[in-house]
Amino acid sequence: MSSAHSEVDGRGPEGASFGGKLDLTGAVALVTGAGRGIGRGIALALAGAGADVAVNDFADEEACAAVAAEVEALGRRALVVMADVSDEEQVNGMVERVEKELGPLSVVVNNAGITRDNVTMMMDPADFDAVIATHLRGTFLVSKAGARRMFRRRRGCIINLSSVVGRRGNAGQANYAAAKAGVIGLTKSLAKELGARGVRVNAIAPGYIDTPMTQALPEEARQLIVDNTPLRVIGTTDDVAAAVVFLASPAARFITGVTLPVDGGLGI
Numbered sequence: 001m002s003s004a005h006s007e008v009d010g011r012g013p014e015g016a017s018f019g020g021k022l023d024l025t026g027a028v029a030l031v032t033g034a035g036r037g038i039g040r041g042i043a044l045a046l047a048g049a050g051a052d053v054a055v056n057d058f059a060d061e062e063a064c065a066a067v068a069a070e071v072e073a074l075g076r077r078a079l080v081v082m083a084d085v086s087d088e089e090q091v092n093g094m095v096e097r098v099e100k101e102l103g104p105l106s107v108v109v110n111n112a113g114i115t116r117d118n119v120t121m122m123m124d125p126a127d128f129d130a131v132i133a134t135h136l137r138g139t140f141l142v143s144k145a146g147a148r149r150m151f152r153r154r155r156g157c158i159i160n161l162s163s164v165v166g167r168r169g170n171a172g173q174a175n176y177a178a179a180k181a182g183v184i185g186l187t188k189s190l191a192k193e194l195g196a197r198g199v200r201v202n203a204i205a206p207g208y209i210d211t212p213m214t215q216a217l218p219e220e221a222r223q224l225i226v227d228n229t230p231l232r233v234i235g236t237t238d239d240v241a242a243a244v245v246f247l248a249s250p251a252a253r254f255i256t257g258v259t260l261p262v263d264g265g266l267g268i
């Protein structure tokens with residue numbers, strides 16, 4: 001096993017100093033929902049840290065190809081894998097293809113997401129199901145396919161996108177909040193199941209990040225969020241991507257089962 005690999009799995013030599021080590025050279029990462037927004041930012045940041053990256057989405061193959069080209073421009077290998085994360089067969093086929101073409105998967109980032117907002121009294125059950133299927137079933141299916149391989153190899157990590165809304169709830173987003181709270185429970189359980197094999201599982205809970213998902217908000221709503229955020233700014237995709245690189249890196253080798261807020265203090 002190369003030293004790069006032993007670092008990625010978080011099992012470096014006893015007493016070694018990992019201070020400042022955010023190098024992911026030798027890692028193969030899969031990022032779901034990476035055609036745009038936070039997922040695109042994560043894919044590029046992982047590539048910038050040295051990882052080869054599989055770019056997944058279920059829509060806009062052209063956008064995914066553009067992200068893959070950006071990964072390659074950073075000197076890393078890239079693969080576009082179109083698949084719906086809520087579909088078991090598609091997920092299993094995707095993970096198999098990633099391993100065949102890029103090599104053993106060592107970083108899984110469950111980022112794909114949708115919103116179908118409404119107050120609960122008016123919410124169509126189909127919108128409840130769709131949000132749960134994407135965030136919760138999707139995270140379960142992709143994690144399961146990745147975990148089976150990482151468990152056998154005793155190396156790797158999984159990073160799940162939760163949300164400040166999963167920790168605090170939000171009027172008009174009961175489906176999304178339930179899914180994101182579920183992701184936290186899934187993360188902790190998986191961390192307990194996989195820890196003995198050195199596979200780490202963590203979540204990130206972003207606050208409001210400037211992406212196509214939030215650009216739809218009216219200006220007053222955005223201002224209200226800024227006013228309620230101690231750091232008084234809306235976050236960027238880079239803010240979330242930096243946290244993902246940290247959690248995937250040897251610098252986080254003793255961290256598992258946590259949900260890291262990246263929210264400017266909104267969740268306090």
Ligand code: NAD
Nearest residue numbers: 033037038057058084085111112113163206208209211213
């Ligand atoms: P986005 O809508 O800009 O991007 C999400 C991507 O996921 C899209 O490209 C979409 O096509 C893809 N996707 C959706 N369903 C999919 C499926 N079934 N299979 C594969 N791909 C699918 O959203 P974003 O703002 O970049 O959010 C990314 C993640 O971060 C989501 O999980 C979201 O819930 C979470 N998050 C976002 C914010 C924010 O403020 N933007 C805050 C907290 C958490």
